[in-house]
Each structure stands twice: as structure tokens, then as C-alpha cells.
Amino acid sequence: METERRSPLFELAPGDLDRGPSILLVDDEDVVRKSLLRIISESPELKEVQIFQASNAVEALELLRRERIHVVVLDKNLGPDENDPAQNGIRLIPDILSLRPDSQILMFTASGDTQDVVEAMKRGAFGYIPKKSGGEGASAHFDFIRGQILKALNYAEARVRGSRVERTIATPRPLELSGKSQKMRQVYEKLKLVAQSDCPVLLLGETGVGKTTIAKAIHEFRKQLAAQRDRPFCNLNLSALSRDLIERELFGNEKGAYTGANVRKQGYIELAHRGTLFLDEIGDISPDIQVKLLKVLDEKRFCRVGGVVEIESNFKLICATNRNLELLVEKGLFREDLYYRITNFAITVPPIRERLDEIPDLVRALIPKICQETKVAATFEEIPDDFVDYLQSSPPKGNIRGLERALEHLFTFAPRDELGRPHLDRWKSIDELRKRGNRRHLSGPVITYDDLKKSQFDVMDENFPGLEVFQKLVLEKLFEEGEKKFPKSVRMAEAMKVAPSTVSLHRRKVDRRRKPIVNAEQKMAEATSPSEFT
Amino acid sequence: MTKKNAPVGQENKCVDHDLGTASFYVESLSVALDSPEIDRPYCQELVRALGLRLQSASENLPLGARVGDQEGEARRE
Numbered sequence: 001m002e003t004e005r006r007s008p009l010f011e012l013a014p015g016d017l018d019r020g021p022s023i024l025l026v027d028d029e030d031v032v033r034k035s036l037l038r039i040i041s042e043s044p045e046l047k048e049v050q051i052f053q054a055s056n057a058v059e060a061l062e063l064l065r066r067e068r069i070h071v072v073v074l075d076k077n078l079g080p081d082e083n084d085p086a087q088n089g090i091r092l093i094p095d096i097l098s099l100r101p102d103s104q105i106l107m108f109t110a111s112g113d114t115q116d117v118v119e120a121m122k123r124g125a126f127g128y129i130p131k132k133s134g135g136e137g138a139s140a141h142f143d144f145i146r147g148q149i150l151k152a153l154n155y156a157e158a159r160v161r162g163s164r165v166e167r168t169i170a171t172p173r174p175l176e177l178s179g180k181s182q183k184m185r186q187v188y189e190k191l192k193l194v195a196q197s198d199c200p201v202l203l204l205g206e207t208g209v210g211k212t213t214i215a216k217a218i219h220e221f222r223k224q225l226a227a228q229r230d231r232p233f234c235n236l237n238l239s240a241l242s243r244d245l246i247e248r249e250l251f252g253n254e255k256g257a258y259t260g261a262n263v264r265k266q267g268y269i270e271l272a273h274r275g276t277l278f279l280d281e282i283g284d285i286s287p288d289i290q291v292k293l294l295k296v297l298d299e300k301r302f303c304r305v306g307g308v309v310e311i312e313s314n315f316k317l318i319c320a321t322n323r324n325l326e327l328l329v330e331k332g333l334f335r336e337d338l339y340y341r342i343t344n345f346a347i348t349v350p351p352i353r354e355r356l357d358e359i360p361d362l363v364r365a366l367i368p369k370i371c372q373e374t375k376v377a378a379t380f381e382e383i384p385d386d387f388v389d390y391l392q393s394s395p396p397k398g399n400i401r402g403l404e405r406a407l408e409h410l411f412t413f414a415p416r417d418e419l420g421r422p423h424l425d426r427w428k429s430i431d432e433l434r435k436r437g438n439r440r441h442l443s444g445p446v447i448t449y450d451d452l453k454k455s456q457f458d459v460m461d462e463n464f465p466g467l468e469v470f471q472k473l474v475l476e477k478l479f480e481e482g483e484k485k486f487p488k489s490v491r492m493a494e495a496m497k498v499a500p501s502t503v504s505l506h507r508r509k510v511d512r513r514r515k516p517i518v519n520a521e522q523k524m525a526e527a528t529s530p531s532e533f534t
Numbered sequence: 535m536t537k538k539n540a541p542v543g544q545e546n547k548c549v550d551h552d553l554g555t556a557s558f559y560v561e562s563l564s565v566a567l568d569s570p571e572i573d574r575p576y577c578q579e580l581v582r583a584l585g586l587r588l589q590s591a592s593e594n595l596p597l598g599a600r601v602g603d604q605e606g607e608a609r610r611e
Contacts, residue, residue, distance in 0.1 A: 133561060
């Protein structure tokens with residue numbers, strides 16, 4: 001039944017709900033569904049709502065797959081055996097939410113067992129409706145049922161609207177995944193699949209391909225699936241930490257666990273509870289930490305360092321490495337059992353040289369970030385075609401990070417007009433000038449400050465020695481003139497608007513340069529001169 | 535669906551469930567009978583379902599409540 005007119009409740013979001021609000025009644029008894037149907041249809045606010053019915057779990061899930069359902073009124077007992085997952089409404093909740101994260105579930109239960117209600121809410125139910133009235137009479141009880149359904153519909157409608165806005169505006173596809181090549185499309189599809197399971201994921205790929213961003217993307221998918229925005233994402237790079245530090249960072253510690261442990265500290269595993277733990281460079285951890293990590297993955301429980309109480313932590317583990325784990329296993333540096341545990345879902349992110357077609361898309365995606373960092377305004381259309389061609393023909397080392405650096409160089413070294421706008425089209429000489437500038441810097445300046453002053457300071461000019469040499473020459477000249485006027489470093493620093501330490505440092509350098517060179521022979525001669533013995 | 539022969543120790547829960555559902559039928563019936571146009575088949579269905587529920591509750595009553603019930607005694611043992 002297609003709704004022709006929306007009830008006032010939904011007028012605020014025209015077009016947001018595809019086919020009007022809808023409710024699914026799941027109960028194994030026809031007569032209960034009929035009664036609920038009557039209760040709902042008697043409400044003027046719920047008159048236009050589309051109602052679907054299912055008598056068992058299979059039918060319900062099939063309907064949820066087909067239709068966009070906003071509220072599910074779900075009977076707790078869908079059959080005589082509540083231990084059978086197909087006949088237990090509470091156990092059906094996660095399946096419903098995985099299909100329709102925006103749907104709100106109202107448990108409809110005849111039992112007054114608080115434990116069931118708590119369990120249902122834990123699994124993600126919106127609320128519950130008791131079949132038995134609290135003695136207030138049939139009419140009041142049915143009003144309560146209508147009120148609960150209306151509340152759930154309102155909430156579902158707000159969620160649908162909110163999540164769509166979030167999907168279209170707040171969470172664009174991550175930069176590293178903006179490519180359209182077959183390989184990257186496969187990676188992107190895999191991400192969505194692995195996000196649905198709680199099993200560990202291993203990200204493989206060269207440095208700079210964006211493994212961290214991909215881990216965050218998996219986390220975002222999971223948040224969307226669970227319809228919970230407060231799930232934590234904890235990121236720990238293991239290669240930067242020592243063995244002891246890794247243990248403390250991962251597991252936390254109790255107060256007094258070791259010298260200097262003045263307070264109890266939560267570890268990353270504890271903090272990642274119900275969220276995602278991303279361990280970068282997993283190949284770098286020591287065997288004893290590997291054992292502990294395996295235990296946590298198996299048992300979902302751990303103890304803090306120096307602690308005896310087991311703490312529960314249920315998290316999605318994402319690991320990344322650019323090392324060959326198989327080789328490490330062969331050498332005995334990586335535990336085989338942990339290897340199999342984490343490599344079940346492995347995603348290899350291809351390097352940039354294997355997806356050259358994506359470079360224009362990546363450059364386009366990188367521009368806003370680089371503009372922000374280099375304080376240069378530019379659009380993709382302003383980037384010279386031959387620059388992009390150049391990147392495609394000789395992709396920079398470091399994958400996406402390398403691309404980022406190339407763009408930073410282009411934006412930083414490009415000459416500016418009087419309004420400060422960069423001439424990006426003269427990019428080719430930048431690379432050459434930078435190289436020449438560096439060489440000159442190493443062998444010392446070959447032009448004077450006065451020469452430079454006479455020039456137009458055009459960094460594209462053949463004679464420009466490079467930014468570092470230019471800066472050095474300017475500073476030397478300023479110091480030279482400043483020294484005469486300001487014998488005290490503090491005054492000179494004030495006048496030059498630099499830190500006093502900069503002036504002091506420069507003075508020390510100049511003093512060293514002015515000091516007469518004394519070679520070893522002279523020193524020897526001085527040491528053995530007769531005056532020493534007089 | 536009736537919850538006959540509830541596992542030992544689960545009888546109270548089953549009776550509670552049956553009575554809760556029965557209560558819902560009674561309320562539905564009461565509202566249906568109050569309406570200006572009585573839907574006879576629907577009311578009959580409710581009465582039938584109510585009967586089954588009450589029967590199920592009776593069969594699942596805790597053992598102590600059925601003195602002399604041989605079946606109950608056998609299950610208790």
C-alpha cells in the first residue's frame with residue numbers, strides 16, 4: 001500500500017523517507033498480529049503507516065531485505081523453543097540491525113522478566129512493550145502501545161534523515177580510496193564486507209598507500225552498521241615502541257605495577273572495547289606480546305600489567321604491516337597461530353604504480369588538504385596537465401605520501417604574482433631549481449646579496465640559487481647591518497623581529513668563522529716552543 | 535502456539551508468559567466488544583486463542599500447585 005499523504009509527523013522531511021513510514025509486525029500468532037494491526041489503525045497519527053507482517057524469523061528477514069522498515073514490533077517468543085535462535089526474538093535483533101541499521105526495534109513481550117528486557121536493550125532494541133497491562137485498563141494500555149510505536153517511528157525518521165546527511169556530507173569516501181581503478185574498487189568492496197564481521201583484518205601494502213585511512217574507513221562502516229557513533233577507534237603504531245612500552249600501551253597497568261606507575265592506566269585494548277583497535281606494523285611485536293594478543297583475541301579478556309582481575313574487551317582488530325609475515329613465521333619471529341588468526345581476512349592495498357590511472361583523482365582529492373597546509377589557493381583545473389602527466393609517467397616514491405610531497409613542492413616553489421597567486425604552469429623548472437639550489441647550498445653561495453637584490457627574486461629565474469641559499473644570504477646581510485646598530489643580541493632580535501636565540505646562534509657561527517684557523521703544525525710548534533720551558 | 539511441557543524449573547516463566555498473552559487477548563476482546571460494529575470472527579479467534587493460553591498455563595503450573603497430578607509427580611522425579 002503506497003501512502004498518498006504523509007501524516008503531520010513526517011511533513012518535516014519531505015522526500016527523506018522513500019515510501020512513507022513503515023512498521024513490521026513479527027509474531028507467530030495471527031491473532032496477536034491482527035490485534036496489533038487494529039491498535040495501530042485506530043490511531044489517527046499512525047493511519048497512513050504502511051504495515052508489513054511476518055510470522056517467523058525467516059519471513060521477517062526476507063521482508064527487511066526487500067522493504068525499508070522503520071519500526072519492527074518483535075515478539076520475544078517466535079516459537080515454543082526459546083533456545084532455538086530462529087524462535088527467539090531477542091536473538092534476532094542483531095540480524096535485523098545488520099540488515100537495517102536505521103530500523104528501531106520494539107520488543108513485544110508477555111513475560112515480565114527484567115533479564116529479557118535488559119538483554120534485548122543490550123542487543124540494540126529501542127524499547128519494549130509489555131503484552132500485559134499494569135492494571136490501567138485496556139484503553140490506556142493500547143494508548144501506551146500506540147505511543148511507544150509513534151516514539152520509535154519519530155526516532156527512526158530522525159535517524160534516517162540524520163544518517164543520510166552524514167553519508168552525503170560528513171563522510172565522503174576517504175582520500176586513499178578515491179581511486180576508480182578495478183583494484184581499488186575491489187578493495188573498497190572488500191572493506192564493506194569485512195566491516196560486517198568481528199574477525200581480525202590484515203592490511204598489507206607498501207608504505208604510504210594509506211593503510212591507516214583504510215582502517216578508519218572500516219571503522220566508519222562498522223559504526224554505520226551498528227548505528228552507533230560513539231564507538232572508539234584506537235590507533236597504535238607498534239614499530240615506534242619498545243617491548244615493555246608496547247605491553248603497557250596495549251594492556252594498560254595497575255598502580256604500582258612497575259617503578260613510576262603512579263596511577264592505574266587503561267591500555268589500548270581496554271579503550272577499544274566495542275570499537276576498533278588498529279595495530280600498525282604488527283610484524284614488529286615480540287613473541288611474548290604475540291602470545292598475549294592471541295589470548296585476548298580468543299578469550300576477549302585480558303589483565304592489565306600488574307593486575308589480576310580479568311577485563312572484558314570486545315573489539316574489531318585491524319592490523320597492518322609492510323613486512324612479509326610468512327617469512328617471519330618461517331624464521332620463527334612471528335607465531336604461526338597468531339599469523340593464521342589475523343590473516344584470515346587480508347586486504348592488499350596496491351601501490352600507486354599499479355594504479356596510475358587514479359593519479360588525477362588522487363591529485364584532485366589531495367588539493368584541498370595541500371592548499372590548507374601550504375596556504376595556497378588552487379583548484380584541480382589550475383594544475384597543469386603536463387604536471388599530472390609527469391606524475392603518471394614517473395610516479396613519486398612513497399605512494400600517496402609521495403604525491404602529497406610533489407604537490408607541496410609545486411605549491412611552495414611556484415612563483416607568485418603581485419597578488420600572491422601562484423604560477424603553477426611553470427612547475428617544470430621547480431624541480432631543476434631545487435636540485436641546483438641544493439647543490440649551491442652545499443658548495444657555498446656563488447652570487448652575492450647585492451646581485452640577488454638587483455634581481456626580481458623570481459624563483460623560476462635561472463640564477464635563483466634556491467630558497468635556503470636565499471634565506472641565508474638575506475639573514476647574513478641583515479645581521480651584518482644589525483650588528484653595527486645593536487651590539488646587544490636582545491635589542492637586535494627585537495629590531496629584526498626574531499627570537500634572541502636566533503641572533504645568539506648566528507653570532508656564535510660568525511665568531512667561529514672570524515676566528516683565525518690554527519692548524520696542527522702551528523699547534524705543535526707552539527707546544528714545543530722554548531718559551532714553554534722558561 | 536502453547537508452551538506445554540515447560541522444562542523443569544522454567545514453569546513459572548512459561549505460566550507468566552501464557553498469562554501475559556492471555557491478558558492481551560482479554561484486553562483486545564474487551565475493546566473489540568466495545569466497538570459499535572463487532573467483528574465476530576475476530577472475537578471468536580481471540581476467545582479460541584485465550585482458551586488455548588489458559589490451558590497451556592494450567593499445564594505448566596508449577597509442580598507444587600498440582601497435588602495428586604501423576605504426570606507432574608513423574609516429571610518432578
